[in-house]
Amino acid sequence: MRYSRQRELIYETLESFDTHPTAEQIYLHVKKKMPSISLGTVYRNLNLLVEVGKIIKVDSIDSSSTRYDARNDEHSHLYCLNCKKVIDIDLDFFKPIDAEIKKEFGFEVQEHDIILKGICSDCQTN
């Protein structure tokens, strides 16, 4: 994979978010620094970065469009239904369960797609 200014900007932008943006949101943000960039390029580079494991796809936060995450180690998400904030949490919480599932179902867990939806601490203060 060859260097490109577009890809660098896309990655930097994604890193600067803590909200797991959509391709469209990344596009709008990058466009401010490089007005000529196209949405197709954003999609192409996000897919490339996912392929080489530099970033992660997060499906199912809402069903309409895919979100991306610059944190590339396995982890899970808390999604606040009120303020739409996404909080990263460690997988350590869930690791003990893998063994239980192996025992009960003989199923060998390899990946965790876990999103817990609810109300974050900031939104409970009333």
Place this chain on the structure above:
Amino acid sequence: MRYSRQRELIYETLESFDTHPTAEQIYLHVKKKMPSISLGTVYRNLNLLVEVGKIIKVDSIDSSSTRYDARNDEHSHLYCLNCKKVIDIDLDFFKPIDAEIKKEFGFEVQEHDIILKGICSDCQTN
């Protein structure tokens, strides 16, 4: 909500699957018994059934299209990366974690979107 033969068939078809089919798959199946049915009707009725809580939407099994599930109590899924089978499992496994998360993050968990991907027992016997 008024009775319709189409909706009845769609629901029966979904129930008969144990693989959490897409709208398209349900459509193709129902079409055999009622060739005049349209894909739009399938989508409309699936959305209706989700709204009244008779069925459930399962996002994120694969990112392309939404899958549906006739089991309408909260539960989680094991997805076999080899044979693409979906196994339902109880949420009881994860319930204790809600309390831990409340303690550590002050986050009040309300819904669980959990898909564990890996290799099922049938596919391990190589």
Place this chain on the structure above:
DNA sequence: ATAGCTGCAAAATGTTTGCGCGAAA
């Protein structure tokens, strides 16, 4: 020089919707 990457526009895919007709209450 020559891959590989870009912008652009068109296409592909999945889902929703407006309309006029037919069926359930």
Place this chain on the structure above:
DNA sequence: TTTCGCGCAAACATTTTGCAGCTAT
């Protein structure tokens, strides 16, 4: 008879792709 649901086709939203020109190596 009135209202809701249907089939159809068009519209929409998101993502992918073919192409001709530009850019990093």
